[in-house]
Amino acid sequence: MTASDRPNLRVDHDRLWSSLMELGQIGGTEKGGVCRIALTDLDRQGRDLFVRWAKEAGCTIKVDQLGNVFARREGRDPSRPPVMTGSHLDTQPTGGKFDGAYGVMAGLEVLRVLHDSNYVTEAPIEVAVWTNEEGCRFAPAMVASGVFGGAFTLEHALSIKDRDGVTFGEALKQIGYDGKEPVGGRPIGAFFEAHIEQGPILEREKKTIGVVTGAQGQRWYEINWTGMESHAGTTPMEGRRDALVGAAELIVAARSIGNRPNGRSTIGVIESQPQARNTIPGRVFMTVDFRHPDDAELTKMDAEMRAAAADIAKRHRLEVKIEQIWYFPPSPFAKELVDAVRRGAEQAGYPHMDIVSGAGHDACYVSRVAPTAMVFVPCKDGVSHNEIEDASKSDVGAGAQILLQAMVERANA
Numbered sequence: 119m120t121a122s123d124r125p126n127l128r129v130d131h132d133r134l135w136s137s138l139m140e141l142g143q144i145g146g147t148e149k150g151g152v153c154r155i156a157l158t159d160l161d162r163q164g165r166d167l168f169v170r171w172a173k174e175a176g177c178t179i180k181v182d183q184l185g186n187v188f189a190r191r192e193g194r195d196p197s198r199p200p201v202m203t204g205s206h207l208d209t210q211p212t213g214g215k216f217d218g219a220y221g222v223m224a225g226l227e228v229l230r231v232l233h234d235s236n237y238v239t240e241a242p243i244e245v246a247v248w249t250n251e252e253g254c255r256f257a258p259a260m261v262a263s264g265v266f267g268g269a270f271t272l273e274h275a276l277s278i279k280d281r282d283g284v285t286f287g288e289a290l291k292q293i294g295y296d297g298k299e300p301v302g303g304r305p306i307g308a309f310f311e312a313h314i315e316q317g318p319i320l321e322r323e324k325k326t327i328g329v330v331t332g333a334q335g336q337r338w339y340e341i342n343w344t345g346m347e348s349h350a351g352t353t354p355m356e357g358r359r360d361a362l363v364g365a366a367e368l369i370v371a372a373r374s375i376g377n378r379p380n381g382r383s384t385i386g387v388i389e390s391q392p393q394a395r396n397t398i399p400g401r402v403f404m405t406v407d408f409r410h411p412d413d414a415e416l417t418k419m420d421a422e423m424r425a426a427a428a429d430i431a432k433r434h435r436l437e438v439k440i441e442q443i444w445y446f447p448p449s450p451f452a453k454e455l456v457d458a459v460r461r462g463a464e465q466a467g468y469p470h471m472d473i474v475s476g477a478g479h480d481a482c483y484v485s486r487v488a489p490t491a492m493v494f495v496p497c498k499d500g501v502s503h504n505e506i507e508d509a510s511k512s513d514v515g516a517g518a519q520i521l522l523q524a525m526v527e528r529a530n531a
Contacts, residue, residue, distance in 0.1 A: 127231050127232070127235055127237060127522055127523075127526065128231070128519065129227050129228075129231055129515055129518045129519050129522055130227065130230070130231070131511055131512065131514075131515030131518075132511075133227065133230065134223060134224065134227045134511075134514060134515055134518055135511045135514065135515070137171070137223045137226065137227070138215055138216070138219060138220065138223050138514070139215070140167075141164060141167060141168075141207075141215070141219055141223065142215035142219070144160055144163045144164045144167065145160040145163075145164070145209065147212070147505055149505040149506065150215075150505055150506065151209075151212055151213055151214050151215070151504070151505025151506070151507065152209045152213050152214060152215055152219075152505075153209060153210075153211050153212065153213065154207065154208055154209045154213070155208060155209070155211065155252075155254065155255050156208035156249060156250040156251075156252065156254075156255050156256060156289075157185070157208075157249070157250065157255065157256070157286070157289035157290060157292070157293055157295075158255075158289075158293070159293065161207065161208055161293060162293035162294065162295065164207040164219075165185075165187060165207060165247060165293075165295060168187065168189070168207065168222060168226065168247055169187065169189070171226055172189035172226060172229060172245065173189075175189075175191070175226070175229040175230045175232075175233040176191060176229075176233045177189040177190055177191050177229060177245075178190050178192075180297070180299050181295055181297025181298075181299060182266075182297045182298075182299040182300065182301045183272060183276075183296070183297055183298065183299065183300065183301050184249050184261075184262040184265055184266075184272070184275055184276070184286075184290070184297075184301050185249040185262065185290045185293075185295035185296065185297060186246060186247065186248055186249055186262050186263070186266065186297075186301065187246065187247040187295070188202075188244050188245070188246050188299075189225075189226075189229065189244065189245045189246075190242055190243070190244045191229055191232060191233070191239075191242060191243045191244075192238075192242050193238060193239045193240050193241045193242040193243065193529060194238055194239070194240050195240055195241065196242060198240065198241035198242065198307065199241065199304075199305035199306055199307035200241060200242040200243060200244040200306060200307060201239070201241050201242070201243055201244070201306075201307050201308045201309075201310075201525050201528045201529040202243075202244040202245070202246055202306050202307075202308070202309045202310075202484075202488075203221070203224070203225040203228065203243075203244075203245055203246070203309065203310045203311060203312065203521060203525060204221060204222055204225050204244075204245045204246030204247060204248065204311065204480070205218045205219070205220070205221025205222050205225075205246075205247075205248065205251070205311055205312070205313060205479070205480060206218035206219075206221070206222070206247065206248045206249070206250075206251030206252070206480060207219055207222055207247055208249070208250055208251060208252050208255075209252060210252055210254055210503045211254060212503070212504060212505050213252075213503060213504075213505070213507070214501075214502060214503075214504060214505060214506070214507025214508070215507065215508075216314045216497065216502075216507055216508070216509050216514070217313075217314060217316065217502050217503065217507060218251055218252075218313075220312060220313060220314055220495075220509070220514055220517075221311050221312045221313050222245065222247055224312040224514070224517060224518040224521050225245035225246075225312070225521070226245060227518050227522070228243065228245070228518070228521060228522045228525055229243065229245060231522060232526075237526075239525075239526055239529035239530055240529055240530045240531075241307055241528075241529040241530075242529075243525060243529060246480075248260070248262050248263045248266075248480040249261075249262035249290075249295075250262055250286070251263070251479075251480055255280045255289075256278045256279075256280055256286050256289075257278070258338070258443070258444050259478060260478055260479070260480055260482070260483055261275050261278065261286075262275065262301070263480035263483040263484055264483045265301045265302065266301055266302040266483065266484065266487070267302065267483035267484055267485070267486040267487050268302065268486055268487060269483055269486065272301055276290075302487065305488075306484070306487065306488035307488070307489075307528065307529070308452075308455055308488065308489050308490070308491075308525075308528045309481060309484045309485070309488045309489070309490045309491075310455065310459070310481075310490070310491055310492070310493065310521055310524055310525055310528075311479055311480065311481040311484075311490075311491075311492045311493070312492070312493045312494075312495070312517045312518060312520075312521045313479060313492060313493070313494055313495075314494070314495055314496070314497040314502060314507070314509050314514075315328055315473070315494040315495065315496055315497055315500070316476070316477050316497060316500070316502035316503070317476050317477075317497075317500045317502075318499065318500025319471075319473060319500070320471070320473070320494060320495070320496040321496040321497070321498070321499070321500060322500075323471055324469060325469045325470055325471045325496070326463075326468040326469050326470065326495065326496070326513055326516050326517075327459070327463040327468045327469070327470035327471075327493065327494070327495065327516060327517065327520055328470070328471060328472075328473040328492075328493070328494025328495070328496075329456060329459050329460045329463065329470055329471065329472045329473065329493075329494075330451060330456070330459075330472075330473055330474070330475050330491065330492035330493065330494055331450065331451060331456055331472050331473070331474060332411065332448060332449050332450040332451050332474055332475070333411075333448065333449040333451075333474065333475040333476075333477070333478060333479060333481075333482045334380075334382070334409045334410055334411045334448060334474060334475065334476055334477075334478075335409065335410055335411065335412075335413050335416045335445075335446060335447045335448035335449075336407065336408065336409045336416075336444065336445070336446040336478060337407075337408045337409075337416060337419070337420055337442055337444070337445050337446075338405065338406070338407055338442070338443050338444040338445075339405060339406040339407075339408075339423075339440055339441065339442050339443065340403070340404075340405055340440075340441045340443050341365075341368070341403070341404050341405070341406060341427070341438065341439065341440050341441070342401070342402070342403055342438070342439045343361040343362075343364045343365050343401065343402040343403075343404070343431075343436055343437070343438050344361060344400065344401055344436060344437040344438075344439075345358075345359035345360055345361035345364065345398070345399070345400050345401070345434070345435070345436045345437075346359040346398070346400050347392060347397050347398060347399070347400035348397070348398045348400075349396070349397070349398075350395075350396040350397060350398055351396065353398060358398055358434075359398075359400070359434065359435050359436060360398050360399060360434065361390065361399050361400055361401055361402040361436060362390045362398075362399040362402050363434055364402070364427075364430050364431060364434050364436045364438065365388060365390070365402040365404050367426075367430045367434075368404070368406075368423075368426060368427055368430055369385050369388075369404075371422075371423065371426035371427075371430070372385060372406055372408075372423060372426075375408070375419050375422045375423055375426070376408065376419070378410075378415065378419075380410055380411055380412070380415075380474070381408075381409070381410050381415065381419065382407070382408065382409035382410070382476065383406065383407070383408055383409075383419070384406070384407040385404060385405065385406060385407075386405050386407060387403070387404060387405040388402065388403070388404045388405075389402065389403045389404070390402045406423065408420065408423070409476065410448070411448050411474045412448065413447055413448050416448070420442075423440075424440060427440060446478055446482070449481075449482040449485050450485075451481075451485060451489075451490050451491045451492065452485070452489030452490055452491060454489065455489050455490060455491035455524070455528070456491045458491065458524040458527055458528060459491050459492075459493055459520060459524050460472070462519075462520045462523040462524050462527075463520055465523075466516070466519060466520065466523070468516050468520070473494060475492065475494070477502075479492065491524070493517050493520050493521050493524070494517070495509060495513040495514055495516065495517035496509065496510075496513055497509045498510075
């Protein structure tokens, strides 16, 4: 489709912003953020609001067995695979108004523009709300889109328990979103996801649109160190088996391992026992998060970390157990869809740049079963997963406009 063939459709920046702000009141915090944890009553309220708005825009609603919600606007040819967009409505405990919610509301704005204009695309248009993207209640992250993309089984996802022993399936029933539709297993013509960048690059480079070419690979580890508790005053330094020292040295090593071009390393959790100020720690639990867009480099990071841990354990007479609990390979996106996003930014006159996503997104799992691309917009100071997360009305509107153009182009192709 050429620029002259594309209908003159325009998103309503004010309406999009108003919807984001209204949604942000559900689970809103005193600091201006949002706490809307997956499969809680607040999550239900957010879903209910989206469903109401989507129905008002002329859509039909289906909910699958993991609570993924699909709002569908029929095309001229219902037999064609839908062009889909969407993201998630659940947040971190101290999250913001834009992470996930922006992608859903941008998709809703696409539906509203088409509805108001009485414009019917050739292929159907769908907007998805993916369940439990954040993974802070039910680990791992993105589990529902992961089942959709074939990375996990339905049974595994439904059986995941939170810290209170409530299963994913039980929580779904409690909020009334235990749907009957199969999870996945149907053709998707294309999937686009709009999202704030969650980093500082676009803002620093003064670009309005990030053309996302793919997402970094990730490896998550849980590591247990075992030494020996002993008296802080009577045990000579050379005789100690201090598990916390082993963990501390690995923290430094992991920082060094991640300090390579495009590398990332994070120690998010560390717990030592017995938590007594005059007892040498005998046990430590810690987590490591490695990320890199090149799978070969990510594999090297794994090997370097394991070698460092073994050396540390030998020197300090410790035992170390390393368990990789999640491996998420780098996810390159579909060139033709990435090109559509880039072309849309060029035609609209928005400053743009190619970018690799540093975070995982539902689009990454969907990319296993459908051609996929993402549209990034800047967020203030690159801050996300924080109550002060912010973005400008003009930028989120620009991203939604590019999403609209790319989806209509693809649906009419």
